[in-house]
Amino acid sequence: MNCYLITGIGGDIAQGISRIIRGYDKNSILIGTDISEKHAGSLFVDHFKVIPSAGEVDSYLDHLKSLVAEFDINYLMPISEAEIEVISNNMDLFKDIHVVYPGTKVVDKCLDKYITNKFLSSLGLSVPWTKTAQENIPVDYPCIFKSRKGAGSKVLFTVESADEALFLAKRYSDGIFQELLLPHDNEITCGVFRSKNNNTAVLQFERVLNGGATSWAKTVYYQDIEDMCKFVAESLELEGSMNIQLRLTDDGPRIFEINPRFSSTVFMRHLIGFDDVVWSIRDAKGIDFDFSNISPGIECVKTQMSELLPPKSTF
Numbered sequence: 221m222n223c224y225l226i227t228g229i230g231g232d233i234a235q236g237i238s239r240i241i242r243g244y245d246k247n248s249i250l251i252g253t254d255i256s257e258k259h260a261g262s263l264f265v266d267h268f269k270v271i272p273s274a275g276e277v278d279s280y281l282d283h284l285k286s287l288v289a290e291f292d293i294n295y296l297m298p299i300s301e302a303e304i305e306v307i308s309n310n311m312d313l314f315k316d317i318h319v320v321y322p323g324t325k326v327v328d329k330c331l332d333k334y335i336t337n338k339f340l341s342s343l344g345l346s347v348p349w350t351k352t353a354q355e356n357i358p359v360d361y362p363c364i365f366k367s368r369k370g371a372g373s374k375v376l377f378t379v380e381s382a383d384e385a386l387f388l389a390k391r392y393s394d395g396i397f398q399e400l401l402l403p404h405d406n407e408i409t410c411g412v413f414r415s416k417n418n419n420t421a422v423l424q425f426e427r428v429l430n431g432g433a434t435s436w437a438k439t440v441y442y443q444d445i446e447d448m449c450k451f452v453a454e455s456l457e458l459e460g461s462m463n464i465q466l467r468l469t470d471d472g473p474r475i476f477e478i479n480p481r482f483s484s485t486v487f488m489r490h491l492i493g494f495d496d497v498v499w500s501i502r503d504a505k506g507i508d509f510d511f512s513n514i515s516p517g518i519e520c521v522k523t524q525m526s527e528l529l530p531p532k533s534t535f
Contacts, residue, residue, distance in 0.1 A: 223249040223291050225284070228299035229261030229268065230254040232433070236487030237297065238264040240497045251291050253283075267291070274302040281310055293317055295501065301370065304481055305331055318504040322480050323459035330462065330478040332368050334396050340475055343455055345448070348399035348476055353389040357382055357397070364398045374432075401467035401474055408440065408466050408473070411489050412449050413496040413511075414458040415503050421511040422449045423494040425485060425520075433484045439492065439518040445473045452478070460503070461496040488520040 222245055228234045229252030238250055252265035255273045262268040271283040284307075287293065297320045298304045307319060308327040321327070329339045337350040351358060352368070358379075365388045367375040375392055378400065379385050388395060411423040424445055425437040449464055452475070456462075463479040483489070486497060493512030502509045 221247050221249065222294045223251065224295045224297060225251045225253065225287055225291070225293045226265065226297045226299065227253050227303050229265055230256060230259035231261075231299065233482055233484055233486055234297075234299045235261065235264045236484075236490070237299070237482060237497050239487060240490050240495070241501075244498045244501070249291065251287060251293065253287070274300070274306045277306055280306060281313060285313060288314065288317060295320055295504065299481065301331055301479070301481055318501075320460060320500045320504065322462045323457055325457045326459075326462055326478075326480045329456060330480040333366070333398075333477050334368050336478050337398075340452070343452070345452075346471060346474055348401055348474060350396055350398045353393055353395045353397070357385040357389060360399070361385075363400050365392070365395055366398065367392065368394050368396050376432075398476060401469055401476060403467075403469075406468040408442075408445060408468055409434065409437075409483065409485065410445065410449050410464040410466065411461065411483055411485065411494055411496060412453050412458065412464055413461045413494075413499055414453045415499065416459070416506070418454070419511070420450045420453050420458075421494065421496075421499075422446050423489055423514060425488075427485075433522070434488070435522050437485060437488060437520045439514055439516050439520075441516045442468065442473065448473055448475075460500050485520075488522065492518050492520065 224241055226234050226238055241248055241250065250265040252261050252268045253271045254261050257270055269287060272279040274280050295318045296314055298307045304321050304327060308321060308324055330336050334350060334352055337347050340347045361380055363379050365377045365379050375395060377388060379388065407427060409425045409427050414420045424440045426440045427434045428436040452464065461482055463483040464475055465477045466473045466475045490497065493514050499509055
C-alpha cells in the first residue's frame with residue numbers, strides 16, 4: 221500500500237491530482253496539507269492536516285518531516301511553487317522517499333520569470349523582451365507587467381503608457397515588464413513530461429482563460445512547438461512534468477514563461493490520456509509505461525461542482 225502526501229490540497233491542482241491517484245492506486249492512502257481548513261480539500265484525502273506556509277521554512281519543513289514519519293509516506297507531491305522551491309532546496313531531508321517534482325535545474329531556472337527569459341535566450345530561442353521594475357521603464361507600449369514569481373493573474377496588467385509603467389514599478393518593485401505577444405487568441409499551453417530514460421511527451425492545448433485558469437481547451441499540434449518543447453525539456457534536464465506557456469506569433473512560437481509544476485489542466489489532461497501524474501509515480505519506481513497518442517481537435521471544459529460538508533461542532 222502506497223501513502224501519498226499532497227500539499228496545497230485546498231487548490232484545484234492538488235484536488236485533481238488526488239482524484240487521479242484514487243483511480244490509479246485504489247488502495248492508496250492520501251494525506252493532504254494546506255495552510256487553512258476553509259476549503260474542500262478534506263473531501264479529497266483520507267487525512268487532512270493544517271501546516272505552516274512555505275514562507276516559514278523551518279516550521280514548514282519540521283511539519284512535513286513529522287508527517288512523513290507518522291504516515292510512512294512513499295510519495296511527497298509538493299504542488300505550489302513556493303513549496304516546490306523550499307523542498308527542492310532541502311532534498312536531503314527527503315532522500316528516503318520519492319519526491320515528485322520537475323528537478324533542481326527546472327526549479328532554479330523557471331520559478332523566476334526574468335531568469336527563465338534569460339535562460340531561454342541563452343539557448344538561442346526568440347523570447348519576448350523582458351525588463352525588471354528596477355531597470356529603465358520600457359518605451360514600447362502596450363506591454364505586460366507581472367510578478368517575477370508566482371502563478372495566476374493576481375499581478376498582471378497591460379501597460380499603455382510611461383505613467384502607468386512608473387506607477388506599477390513603484391507599487392510592485394519585484395515585477396517585470398514584458399513584450400506583449402500577439403495575437404491574443406493564439407496562446408498555447410504545453411504540458412511537457414520527460415522520463416528518467418529521456419523520453420519526452422508534449423501535449424499542446426489552445427485555451428481560453430477565465431479568472432487566470434483554463435476554462436476551455438482544445439488539443440492542437442504544431443511540429444515546431446513540439447520540437448521546441450523537447451529541446452527546452454532536455455536543456456533544463458527535466459525530471460517529470462512542467463508547463464510551457466507560449467504564443468504562436470508571426471515570428472513563430474515564443475515562450476513567455478514556464479511553470480515548474482503540474483498544471484491546472486492536470487485533470488483535463490488525464491481524461492484524454494496525457495497522464496503525467498501516473499507517469500511520474502511509475503517513473504519514480506522504474507516501472508515501464510507508454511505515452512498515449514492524442515489526436516488534435518479534442519475539446520475539454522472545466523466544470524464547477526459544489527459539495528455540502530456535514531455539520532461539525534465547534535465545541
